[in-house]
Amino acid sequence: MNTNFNITRRVALGLAVGAMALGVAGPAAAEANFSGKTVEWIIPFSAGGGSDTWARFNAPLLSKYLPGNPVVVVVNEPGGGSTKGTNLFAARAKPDGLTILGTSGSTQFPYLLGDPRVRYEYKDWKIAMASPTGGVVYTSPSLGLNGPEDIAMLKDKNLVYASQGATSLDLVPLLGFRLMDFDVQHVFGFKGRGDGRLAFERGEVNIDYQTSSAYLKSVQPLVDAGQAVPLFSWGVLNEAGEVVRDPTFPDLPSFVEAYETLTGAAPSGPEYDAYFAFFTAGFPAQKMVFLPGETPDEIVDAYQKAFEDMKADPDYQANADTVLGAYGQVTGVLAQALFEKGTTITPEIRAQVTGMLAAEYGVKLGE
Incomplete structure (x- = not known):
């Protein structure tokens, strides 16, 4: 693995201290089985962008390492600054592991700013993997x-x-x-x-x-x-x-x-x-993979283990830096820490930015 990854990983380790204090556990042995199933990976953006590229790189490797080797298909649901596809996931995804969501900073920001189009709550979901980027x-x-x-x-x-x-x-x-x-x-x-x-x-x-x-x-x-x-x-x-x-x-x-x-x-x-x-919210904690909050732990564990296992795959090691850049994809405590970092800002910063957007760009957001 490229040693440049250590920079980002050490930052994530620092963020993880608080999560460890809360007793967040790492992935356990997988017990789920997805044999004969199809997993839909919702990407709330159009094809060709960073999130789409990221998901399409990971999808076949995820298929290879999830128990039962399901087909993993990327489904683009663009619109509303990524809120359309994310709202669909929040409303329709079942806790069976067959629908996952890939978010970006463009999904975090409307949530952080109180955008009225947001019909999702990050705290309702369980994180499977986090991927810093630049x-x-x-x-x-x-x-x-x-x-x-x-x-x-x-x-x-x-x-x-x-x-x-x-x-x-x-x-x-x-x-x-x-x-x-x-x-x-x-x-x-x-x-x-x-x-x-x-x-x-x-x-x-x-x-x-x-x-x-x-x-x-x-x-x-x-x-x-x-x-x-x-x-x-x-x-x-x-x-x-x-x-x-x-x-x-x-x-x-x-x-x-x-x-x-x-x-x-x-x-x-x-x-x-x-x-x-x-x-900080948009790049060190930019891309994340989520499952519905009611998803059984054994399914979440299976996803986390698959994301960990695929990092040892020769295809991943040969191509990850070229496709994704010199960043690490993390699970467990590190992912939880980045999750919390990427979905939290101070009320003062929120007020400052929403005020500027309203005054200079005519963008008025809900509280």
Whole structure:
């Protein structure tokens, strides 16, 4: 396994201390059997984005290691900034292990902000696996940039960004671009980051970001062809909780480094506090797999064991870094700790962000 994974894992271990104090148990031996069954893995986003890529990489390996080797199919249910598919899971999924949900920061954020479209409660679910990830911001070469060192050239440009919505994971670039004082028009209503990338490829927008898995698969070829210019990654957290370079993209500056290049100082203040809170909830704890809360423990244990076992599979070890990036997928205490981190913000941060969204973007959310 790539040693870069240790960075993210050590952060998760630090977060796990509180969960261990609560007595959260790790996975036990599986007793369930899914022989002859089909498992539907609901992804509340369109095809081609980071969550879809992540699920489609994991699905055949999950099938291989779940007892009985069921067929695992990925079902895309986009809409409502990921709330549509997630609401469907909350309303219809039975506790039999045959329907699982893959969430992203774009699913966490509406919940954290009190979005009225949310009809789901994270506390009602049991987590099977958590997957930290990263992301890269890139722009069009038509703007005249050659690389990250030219980021200051964006200060006087009119930028257009294809957004899933102000309460989706796209809140991180919204807050980040505001902090950098970029002039960005956020076009809301896209059903997934894959759709945003296609809009970039068509020339409809000129700045975009993709999570690591989608960037590696779909944007790196654009960079290689001279059709996209990477600017920075969001970065990852080190053991001290500080933002450092993403090990998947060691040659790219982190957001903090890019900000310092623009301003000559490290980011600070209430606006950075808000950005940092949603970055933390959205990336170190970004992608998670859930089962309904009433699911028997033996089924949850079977899923956790399958996710653990597949990490020793030669196909996983050979391809995980290339497809997903240098991050670890975790279960048990570590997953529970990331789960809690990714679904919690302070009331003060919530009020600050919802107030800004209402005043500047006309997005009014429920309490």
